[in-house]
Amino acid sequence: MKKVKELRYKRTMFVGLGGAGAKTLAILKKEIKEANDGKIPNQIKFLLIDTNATDLANYKDFDCCEKVCIAVREPWARYKHDEHIPTHATHEFIPKQNTHSLLALERGAGQIRSNGHFAVIENQYSNKLMRVFRETADLIEDIDVDGKTLERDPKLEVRLVFSIAGGTGSGTFLPIAMLIRAAIRHCELTAYIYSATHYEKIVENSAKASVMQNAYASLVELDYMMHYGRNALKYEPIRFTYGPEQNQHIDQASRPFEEVYYIDKRTNLPVSESTEFVYNELKRIQENTANVMHLAATNIISAHTGTVDNVRQKIMEGQFDVGDKFAWLSGVGLAEIFLDQKNVDQVELVGAVCDILAARTKEATLSGEQIAYDEIATNFIRKYRWNESGDEFDQDEVLRNFFTKESLKNACQKIIGTKNNQETPDIYKKKILTNRSKVDYTLDDLLIEMSRPEKEKIINNELNRFTSDLLTNLVKSLIDKDLYNEGIAVRSVDNKGLSLYVIKEILIAIRTALNVSHKQLEREKEAYELKEKEVVELIENSLNNNAPTPPQRSFLGIKFGRNNNTTQTSIGQNAPATIQDYQVDALQYYFFQKRIEAACELYKKCISKVEELETTIYNWLELLKEMSIEGNKLLSVIKQREKNTSAKKEENRVEVNMIDVNDGYRLLYDCIKDELYEVYKNDNNATPIFLFKKLCRLIQSELGTLQIYLSKGIAEIDENKSCKRTECQTKVERLIDLSTPTMQVDYHGYGDQVHVDHFWYVMADCGEDSTNNCTNDEEKKEIRDKSVGGLLKHILEQNALDQKVNLVHVPGWNNKAVLYRVDSAVPAYFVDGVCIGEAGGHTLEGCYEELKKTKRTYTPFSHETLRKKLENGITVLKPHDSTSEEMALEIWVNFQILSAHNPNRYIRFESVKGTKGVYSILTEQLGEKHTGELSERSKVLILGDTRKDAYDTFSRYCQTLLSEYPQYNEEVDAIQNAENYEEKFIMTGEEYMELVIGEKWNQLRFAQEDPEFLQLQKEMDFIDKRRKAYFEEGKNQQNLRDMVNAHREAFLADSKE
16 A cells, blocks of 8 residues: 555554454554554554453554453353352353353363353453443544545444454454444444365364354354344344343344455355465465455545445345345455566665676676687678688688779789780889889879779778677677577576676687788788789899799799790789789789788777777676675665565565566666766766666666556557467456455355346556546546556456456556455355355365264354254255245145144154244255164254244245155145145134144234244134135136036027027
8 A cells, every 4th residue: 555645544443353353453554554654544443352362462563452352260260150140141142061161261262152252241241342442432533633644434434354263253253243333333344254264274183173163153143143134033133241230231233244255265266176366375365354454444445435335235225135145245355466666775676686787797608508709709700701811711801892803903904004005104104113112102092093992991991890790780789689690699597698708708709810810911911022022023034135934833822924925914814924914913912912901900900999899898897796796785785674574575466567677687788888887987976886776776767667568568469369368468367366356156056046246446546636637528538548547447348258347546556556356245155165055065064064963062153042043953044945935834834734634744843832842844955864773764854943933944945845745736736636625725724723733722822922923823814815715716616617507508509499
């Protein structure tokens, strides 16, 4: 909840019951502090209530006034003391079979729910608990709070969190809720219930059954009390006593809670076997619950109060009910999508930058293999035409930049005047002398003659080309992309880039290769000098008319010299030897030397450039090493600080990045050069640690925003033509999965009868602050659609099967969004893992039924009245069958009549007094064995010990029972068995009572409001009504038969006539 502008809190009391509740509130309090600069808003209060004093003492972040210990000293003595009070009202609702477990209360509740109930009674005996609730509520309501931080609400909100698996939380939540209702007149109660599944792997094996049975009994008791006001005859208000006096008794006057959220281990996903979405760590689900409770107390969720109230109204109106069962359990879940523009001092960012620097400064080996530097250098020299090494790939690529051999010959022939028998121009005759030292015709003169640029310009152009090839095409490509030749890659460790050591070694290899070509050119120049000298001697001898046959020699593999009155020139053509031919050859050799001199000058400058770059890379390397040392020091400090503060990782978070600092982010050439080294060189204050933090900030600035990420994600989705999900879609799907409400629904074959509404909320910056200056609704809509909330809503509605997504504007949440989801609502029967289904499986109800088959020494029920009503019921959470009330009543009285004729076939009744006794029926599906005799194999369902209870149970399972008594339909068929039907089933109400109750039925005495009296009255009324309808229908049928006979006789008479 950090970085929320104008965050406001409602007047809220958070109550944690037992260990699970206390741990959740500890997390919640820390979160609220972090969201409010280390302070708790005055309108927020916490209460931890537990039977274990030691556990409470360990919560150091809570003041003494926030911790309420309800441990009981000498609990057995306290129980026995009040036992002598005539009414014994104080503990009258503590199940007597559990009193032997009271001794455990000195060390906690001992997983006995009634112990938790007992602890509440004893601590409220002197009005302690109610006084705590009233005083806390008064503090919240009377405190003067700045309107900027207070979210106005007419009612104080009380939010309880507890587990139903142990003894304290599951045993105290009902009596505590009753006390809070009595203490705070205008309040709304919300419960967050941890299911027993969270404790399957935590508690010892011997306690697992108790945990499951406690959870089942808790849900059954709460289900009964949540039906308050639904059917006054069926669901009586429950009384809680907190002392012997009348004013210490509280009668139920409302439902315990307005809302109840069930927090299971498994989320409501289509594939329940998926381990991906199971909360295997209790702490993780407690953190998630704390987030939900935090949101619920702020103006963020109250921005949609209308929607929330509408859902609550639907629940209260019974729109989610199934049959006669009230839907009161909801599921809730949330998850966050987050683009982390990381804090410069955050361990993840600092650690990533340290890794980036380490990649650039480690020794020049990669993946355990030595890099072939010579191969890279040779590839560079050949690719970019710098090879003059004399090897087989030498094509005079550098020399040809000045002129080619062919162009030189043509130029020299023109100069000497031999081409096309031209006379040698005077200007050249003066320059062409036999004495080489007197030749003053320069390389530039030749290049001008060839219409070529001057030597210096060629050198500078080629030097610039070399610099570009070296920097852009090699060094920069190697640093930025690990490439050295059009896609040929040198792999870097972790894809974070090559070490600068590697770059430096490659430069050394290139310098070495350039030196090889330079030396080869010098050798070639010496050979050309020798050749020129020999040809000049021939020219001198010819001019002196003393021309011996020139010796046949070779220069660079080309033969030259006189042989049989011909000369083989340097370009390999045979022609008659003339003085001009010798002069052309000599001039060519002279200019070959000048060309090599120019090329050597170019090579020296190139080598100098490489050396300069080597020095630069070395300086970069030293700077990055110093930065790395300082960065690792900073990282150690941050890690120690976070260790001391027990920093935690958010579990229900989907983190996205425009770049990933942990996977492939690299330090680029321009960043090293311009943002680090140049600053270091020119700014005296730019120390290595200063530059390290600067680099952290530079990387931080490149992380982008969530708005950009989502916008680009939508574009990628729209452009994606393949079936493969885009990265953005995958992230959003993960967000949907993690936000799935933590309550699975088991439809138990009811199908569409179970209605679950799915409410989705995206909480993010929705652009509302930018719409103030808009002139029309279209502008506002465009801004909202392009906001973080609008973009995420767009993707969600594309991925979430037509779910409607509500937007909740949270100012300041530009780089995060919370997906908050609520599933409302279902009866407890349809919560997965609670009741036995057709597929069987390990359920709370199944564990409880196993307990009933044993010789029980205790009961998991916490309240005696609720125990009597619910303990022996079969699937008490299940809705009534779809049989209508009138049909159920008809089947009930028919079963009563048939039982009176054959007591062993239908309903059995063992009377104790009047209509009270044991009502039972044989049923394989619903019953269980009630005897240890092997010969007795039938299963019996106990319907109840009063006629009213028996009828309620019978009507609930009417359809199931009918399926086991196929002969019933034959016996009550009024058409096929008309005489038998009338004889058996048509009677007066009095006759019915005499048949099923006995001759003394009219001696029974009831109060008019007695459920037994009302039940018998209902049966008699039905019998009388059916008798009347039967005879009226029979009279009508007789009249119809008389009319038909009259017509027939008239017709026959007319026929005779």
